[in-house]
Structures are given as C-alpha cells and as structure tokens.
Amino acid sequence: METKQLIYQNNMHDTIEEAAALLKAGEVVAFPTETVYGLGADATNEDAVQKIYRAKGRPGDNPLIVHVADKEQLETLVTDYPNYVDQLIEAFSPGPITYVLKSNHRVTSTVTGGLGTVGIRIPKHPVTQELLKACQLPVAGPSANLSGKPSPTTAQHVMDDLQGRIPAILDGGLANVGVESTVIDCTKEIPVILRFGQITQFDLEKIVGTVHISDVKNSDTPKSPGVKYKHYVPEVPLVLMDEDDVIPFVQKEKALGKKVGVLTTKKDDINIGIDKQFIIGESIQEMAANLYHILRAMKQTDVDIVIAYGFTKEKAGSAVMDRLCRAATTNYSLKE
Numbered sequence: 001m002e003t004k005q006l007i008y009q010n011n012m013h014d015t016i017e018e019a020a021a022l023l024k025a026g027e028v029v030a031f032p033t034e035t036v037y038g039l040g041a042d043a044t045n046e047d048a049v050q051k052i053y054r055a056k057g058r059p060g061d062n063p064l065i066v067h068v069a070d071k072e073q074l075e076t077l078v079t080d081y082p083n084y085v086d087q088l089i090e091a092f093s094p095g096p097i098t099y100v101l102k103s104n105h106r107v108t109s110t111v112t113g114g115l116g117t118v119g120i121r122i123p124k125h126p127v128t129q130e131l132l133k134a135c136q137l138p139v140a141g142p143s144a145n146l147s148g149k150p151s152p153t154t155a156q157h158v159m160d161d162l163q164g165r166i167p168a169i170l171d172g173g174l175a176n177v178g179v180e181s182t183v184i185d186c187t188k189e190i191p192v193i194l195r196f197g198q199i200t201q202f203d204l205e206k207i208v209g210t211v212h213i214s215d216v217k218n219s220d221t222p223k224s225p226g227v228k229y230k231h232y233v234p235e236v237p238l239v240l241m242d243e244d245d246v247i248p249f250v251q252k253e254k255a256l257g258k259k260v261g262v263l264t265t266k267k268d269d270i271n272i273g274i275d276k277q278f279i280i281g282e283s284i285q286e287m288a289a290n291l292y293h294i295l296r297a298m299k300q301t302d303v304d305i306v307i308a309y310g311f312t313k314e315k316a317g318s319a320v321m322d323r324l325c326r327a328a329t330t331n332y333s334l335k336e
C-alpha cells in the first residue's frame with residue numbers, strides 16, 4: 001500500500017477532509033498532535049481499531065488513548081466520574097493530559113484493553129481539533145511509531161516507521177511538546193499519575209490537592225499496561241551514568257575500538273575522545289522537544305554507543321527522566 005502524505009499548510013482544509021473521510025471509512029490515518037504524532041482510527045469500529053495494532057505491531061493487551069474534540073464528546077464515552085475531573089479539564093484541557101475514566105462501552109473493548117476504563121484526551125493542536133470536528137468520531141490513537149520505537153515528533157518519523165503500512169499521514173508540522181501526555185487514573189477518590197508528561201504532579205496538585213504516583217514496579221496488575229513494556233529502545237545502546245564514571249568508561253570503550261557519543265545539555269569542550277555530541281538543550285521544554293528526534297538520529301551516525309550523564313529529575317523533569325530511563329540499556333556492565 002502506498003502511504004499518501006496529506007500536507008496541511010496555508011489553511012488547506014481539503015487535506016483534513018480527506019483524512020476525516022478515511023477515518024469515517026474505517027481506515028487508519030497518522031495525525032499530528034501537540035505531544036507526538038498519533039495513529040488514528042474510529043474508536044467505535046473494531047475492524048478499524050485492529051488495523052492500528054497490525055500497523056504498529058502493538059501487543060493486544062495495551063489499551064489505546066481516545067481523542068475527542070471537547071468535554072461534551074468526552075461525556076458520551078464514560079459513566080460517572082469524580083468532581084475533580086471537572087477541575088482538571090477546566091485547568092488543563094485541551095492539552096497534553098489523558099484522563100482514565102470508566103467506559104460506557106461505546107468504544108470497543110480492544111480500545112480499553114478489556115479494562116473497563118478508557119483513556120481520553122482532548123488535544124490542543126489546531127489541526128487535530130479540526131480533524132476531530134470534521135470526522136465527528138472519537139479517534140483511538142496511540143503514538144504513530146512501530147511498537148518499541150521512540151514516538152514520532154515529525155511526519156518524517158512516521159514515514160520512517162510506517163511507510164507502506166498505512167494509507168495516509170496528515171502532516172501538521174512539528175509536535176512541539178515532544179513527549180506523550182500525562183496519563184491520570186481518575187477512577188479513584190484521589191487521582192493517580194500513570195505516566196509522566198509535561199503536566200507535572202506539582203501542576204496537578206495546585207488544582208486538586210493530593211495526587212498520587214502509580215507504583216508500577218510493585219504492582220502485579222499494572223493499571224496502565226503500556227508502562228510495563230520497555231518503550232523507546234534506540235538502535236544504538238544508550239547508557240546513563242554518573243559524571244565520575246564517564247572518563248574510565250570512555251577510555252575502556254575507545255580501547256575496544258568503539259566510537260562513543262554523548263547526550264548532553266549543551267555544547268561542551270570536553271576533551272576525552274568523544275566522537276559525537278548530541279545536544280538536547282538546557283530547559284525542560286527543550287529537552288522534551290528534542291529527545292525523540294535525537295534517539296532516532298543516533299542510528300544515523302557511526303557511533304557504537306551513547307552515554308548520557310548528569311541528567312537529574314530536577315534538571316530534566318519527570319517526563320524526560322522517565323523516557324531516558326526506559327530508553328537506556330540496563331544490562332550494560334561498567335565493569336566487564
């Protein structure tokens with residue numbers, strides 16, 4: 001199948017109409033959002049939803065986020081929810097936040113992963129908003145990458161992964177947040193963060209008081225199945241380490257004839273035989289916006305390994321730290 005690129009520019013609404021028509025016909029279409037590109041299909045159409053899993057190679061027990069245009073449309077998909085959800089929607093939606101609510105089963109059970117709950121997001125990106133209004137459907141949409149690859153922040157990233165596997169991509173330019181939405185379980189008295197994103201625990205607590213963080217590692221049945229998978233695996237090994245370990249590590253790798261890259265916040269004149277620097281930026285926003293592009297770009301260079309050092313939650317924020325830790329190779333021994 002040839003993948004058509006529908007490039008949205010200069011208010012070319014026909015590209016949006018074409019993407020909406022494909023969704024209404026039960027096809028999958030990649031679309032831009034402010035966080036990352038999504039791979040969309042009608043959330044009420046089981047055959048259409050199955051096409052998402054096939055195109056991505058995604059495990060079947062991992063539920064999908066459903067995108068809606070506004071709060072009214074959200075309410076058509078769920079049963080009752082706690083009052084704090086109204087406050088969160090008022091403060092953060094449209095935007096990079098997903099609410100896990102009790103499903104009224106209008107979306108297919110494949111979308112909910114059989115959990116009885118549905119993750120719903122009201123995206124802010126103007127092109128996504130127009131697309132949702134044009135198709136009048138709740139649109140199931142995981143990130144538009146092959147399963148296990150970093151999420152795509154440009155239409156080109158989507159093409160690199162899914163060309164020939166999907167009928168069309170709606171190209172709306174760069175996804176500028178860069179990391180996926182904050183996911184919050186809103187089925188309990190106290191909201192629980194299931195996945196970190198641009199909207200932080202601190203931001204949420206300012207609006208609704210106490211917010212918990214899911215302890216995925218200590219739970220037998222993770223509330224958010226996606227977090228148990230090791231996402232974002234770059235093709236070049238990425239190793240996180242303390243600053244003190246960098247010099248001996250680089251020396252050892254160089255002695256083995258390896259080419260070594262570093263992931264760093266700004267251009268550094270370190271003279272320790274580094275072959276390539278990947279500069280991610282100094283603010284939390286810049287780091288988030290550049291991270292996935294860099295993880296993808298690493299394999300287009302000739303480095304054999306990349307080291308990242310000096311990244312902390314304070315400097316990089318919870319979302320970037322979470323994604324860096326997931327991308328990192330954990331079985332790479334410093335001692336060997």
Ligand code: TXA
Pocket residue numbers: 033035036037038039062063064065096098100112115117118119121141142143144179180181182183194195223224225226227
């Ligand atoms: O920013 C985003 O959220 C992007 C854009 C395209 O909107 N979407 C995205 O979707 O990242 P995806 O499918 O790659 O990640 C969805 C995450 C997974 O970790 C999944 O397990 C969790 O949300 N999730 C979805 N529905 C859920 C539910 N009903 N209960 C618990 N977790 C859910």
Ligand code: MG
Pocket residue numbers: 142143151
């Ligand atoms: Mg994803």
